[in-house]
Amino acid sequence: MxxxxxxxxxxxxxxxxxxxxxxxxxxxxxxxxxxxxxxxxQLVFEPFEKVNNVKIKVVTLYSADTLAQxxxxxxxxxxxxxxxxxxxxxxxxxxxxxxxxxxxxLSNGKDLYPFATEGMARGEGPVHLVTAVGLLxxxxxVPRAPTSWKDLxxxxxxxxxxxxxLSNSFGLLGFLMMxxxxxxxxxxxxxxLNKVGELLNRSVIINSSPEVQQxxxxxxxxLAPFAQDYAYVIRKSGQPVKFVMAKEGVPAVYFTANLxxxxxxxxxxxxxxDFELSPEVQAAFAREMRYSPTNTKTQLPSDVxxxxxxxxxxxxxxxxxxxxxxxxxxxxxxxWKKLIxx
Amino acid sequence: xxxxxxxxxxxxxxxxxxxxxxxxxxAGILVLGVRDADGAWTSAHLVRFLTDPFYLGIxxxxxxxxxxxxxxxVVAGVPLAYIMARGGPRLRLWLIVCITxxxxxxxxxxxxxxMVVLGRGGLVxxxxxxxxxxxxxxxxxxTETAIVAGMVQVLFPFMVLSILGVVQxxxxxxxxxxxxxxxxxxxxxxxxxxxxxxPGIVAGSLLVFTxxxxxxxxxxxxxGSRLPVLASSIYETATKTLDWQFAAAQSIILLIGxxxxxxxxxxxxxxxxG
Numbered sequence: 001m002x003x004x005x006x007x008x009x010x011x012x013x014x015x016x017x018x019x020x021x022x023x024x025x026x027x028x029x030x031x032x033x034x035x036x037x038x039x040x041x042q043l044v045f046e047p048f049e050k051v052n053n054v055k056i057k058v059v060t061l062y063s064a065d066t067l068a069q070x071x072x073x074x075x076x077x078x079x080x081x082x083x084x085x086x087x088x089x090x091x092x093x094x095x096x097x098x099x100x101x102x103x104x105x106l107s108n109g110k111d112l113y114p115f116a117t118e119g120m121a122r123g124e125g126p127v128h129l130v131t132a133v134g135l136l137x138x139x140x141x142v143p144r145a146p147t148s149w150k151d152l153x154x155x156x157x158x159x160x161x162x163x164x165x166l167s168n169s170f171g172l173l174g175f176l177m178m179x180x181x182x183x184x185x186x187x188x189x190x191x192x193l194n195k196v197g198e199l200l201n202r203s204v205i206i207n208s209s210p211e212v213q214q215x216x217x218x219x220x221x222x223l224a225p226f227a228q229d230y231a232y233v234i235r236k237s238g239q240p241v242k243f244v245m246a247k248e249g250v251p252a253v254y255f256t257a258n259l260x261x262x263x264x265x266x267x268x269x270x271x272x273x274d275f276e277l278s279p280e281v282q283a284a285f286a287r288e289m290r291y292s293p294t295n296t297k298t299q300l301p302s303d304v305x306x307x308x309x310x311x312x313x314x315x316x317x318x319x320x321x322x323x324x325x326x327x328x329x330x331x332x333x334x335x336w337k338k339l340i341x342x
Numbered sequence: 343x344x345x346x347x348x349x350x351x352x353x354x355x356x357x358x359x360x361x362x363x364x365x366x367x368x369a370g371i372l373v374l375g376v377r378d379a380d381g382a383w384t385s386a387h388l389v390r391f392l393t394d395p396f397y398l399g400i401x402x403x404x405x406x407x408x409x410x411x412x413x414x415x416v417v418a419g420v421p422l423a424y425i426m427a428r429g430g431p432r433l434r435l436w437l438i439v440c441i442t443x444x445x446x447x448x449x450x451x452x453x454x455x456x457m458v459v460l461g462r463g464g465l466v467x468x469x470x471x472x473x474x475x476x477x478x479x480x481x482x483x484x485t486e487t488a489i490v491a492g493m494v495q496v497l498f499p500f501m502v503l504s505i506l507g508v509v510q511x512x513x514x515x516x517x518x519x520x521x522x523x524x525x526x527x528x529x530x531x532x533x534x535x536x537x538x539x540x541p542g543i544v545a546g547s548l549l550v551f552t553x554x555x556x557x558x559x560x561x562x563x564x565x566g567s568r569l570p571v572l573a574s575s576i577y578e579t580a581t582k583t584l585d586w587q588f589a590a591a592q593s594i595i596l597l598i599g600x601x602x603x604x605x606x607x608x609x610x611x612x613x614x615x616g
Binding site for chain 2: 064065067068071165167200204205207218219220329330333334337338340341342
């Protein structure tokens with residue numbers, strides 16, 4: 001009896017450990033939470049898992065925090081593919097945290113717009129989605145629809161503004177655009193800081209994307225500089241919010257998918273990045289959250305194409321040089337924190 | 343000497359865990375604060391903190407709010423602990439359950455609850471509006487009041503349970519003797535119970551003060567980015583601007599500030615315990 005029990009226990013133990021070994025590979029990636037992460041899982045990770053028989057572990061982490069973690073884990077990285085929305089790929093590539101990819105190694109590489117592969121020569125990953133930063137407004141409550149960045153300073157909008165903190169990519173790019181509108185440059189941010197300082201008493205400052213939706217729904221927000229993707233999400237959730245591209249210029253937010261250096265499974269991770277660049281995935285992203293595709297072969301229905309920056313129009317977007325931003329980022333964030341502190 | 347060796351042997355696992363899991367990593371991070379990018383010793387980061395009015399303002403806000411939170415917890419906690427200690431076992435059980443039940447919920451969820459209660463249209467502004475004390479759009483969110491309210495709720499159980507343990511051990515015959523000698527209830531509380539409860543109050547205050555000085559989730563969510571405290575500043579410096587040296591320097595200052603409180607406390611309790 002004892003022998004049988006012992007044999008059964010050994011078999012069970014063996015089976016348990018061997019099934020753990022036969023589990024297959026796991027890729028660790030980051031995504032940015034909220035509506036975007038849900039879509040990311042639904043359109044990219046879950047189909048990829050099924051087709052390639054691999055497990056993908058998604059960590060919810062904003063771009064800035066992801067860079068901090070990569071830096072900390074340099075000797076022993078824990079991520080395979082990281083996504084950045086704020087130009088962090090420039091810093092990460094420079095510090096040797098990313099493994100360079102050549103466009104030829106990706107099956108979709110030749111179909112991408114030039115701007116999407118331009119950073120790959122520096123060791124960054126390709127750009128897989130683009131969104132635009134403009135003005136979101138509650139069309140039922142505003143006295144008149146905004147058309148220009150300078151409309152934020154129009155007192156007709158009262159105390160119903162929402163500004164985004166500079167630690168968020170959208171906030172940073174929105175601020176740099178406002179700075180440019182008032183005569184500043186990336187190196188000289190004083191005009192922007194002074195003018196935005198005038199808005200502080202009339203606005204709520206938020207740190208994360210879902211808070212924009214909350215402010216329009218519950219906090220009586222009328223006008224917010226933010227990105228096109230969340231404008232669509234907020235409108236779908238029932239708020240009468242419209243997105244307008246301001247006439248002085250529309251900053252572009254580039255979402256990059258990057259390969260982390262010194263990890264096993266580099267081929268599989270490259271395949272994941274390639275999958276994110278495929279026309280079908282990009283069309284689905286455009287349909288669901290109005291992201292602009294970077295693959296020239298993406299087909300969009302006409303109503304969706306009208307609501308994203310499509311095709312050659314991407315070239316008209318304002319692209320702030322990420323290398324220049326990186327040089328001034330720390331000083332700018334500190335100046336911003338001192339500006340908004342009460 | 344034999345006693346000491348035996349004591350050390352028994353406590354060795356705990357001590358080793360403390361040293362390798364806590365002291366060495368923390369020391370590694372703190373050392374970052376006094377070194378520059380090349381590894382040379384420097385006090386530049388500490389000087390940057392101490393000479394910039396913005397950061398000194400953050401430090402002052404942290405101390406001010408922590409003191410306020412501690413004071414509120416003491417004033418509300420002492421009477422409650424006394425009632426719990428002197429009330430019957432059933433009352434004590436129910437009150438302990440009430441106090442510790444919030445601890446079972448994640449602090450983030452509790453903070454979100456406060457955001458609903460204090461935000462526009464929430465319970466508190468609505469009540470103030472009904473009473474005619476505020477207009478319809480009033481919000482308590484993103485104010486220091488909100489931070490204090492949220493933190494008091496989170497840290498109150500620590501204060502009450504610390505004081506409860508001490509008050510329970512005060513012999514009730516001492517109070518009876520005081521009453522027999524002619525003290526009123528209030529006088530017996532003031533002259534007999536309070537002095538004997540001081541070790542518990544001090545321990546609770548220390549716990550609440552150090553916890554509130556190092557919390558960043560609740561002040562971040564309830565106060566917003568315009569009311570930074572030291573812990574949120576450390577978090578932002580480490581993760582958003584990736585300036586680890588300066589974040590470590592701020593951590594050193596926070597640690598020194600808290601340690602400076604430990605010394606008087608150790609001296610105070612040593613006197614009462616003989």
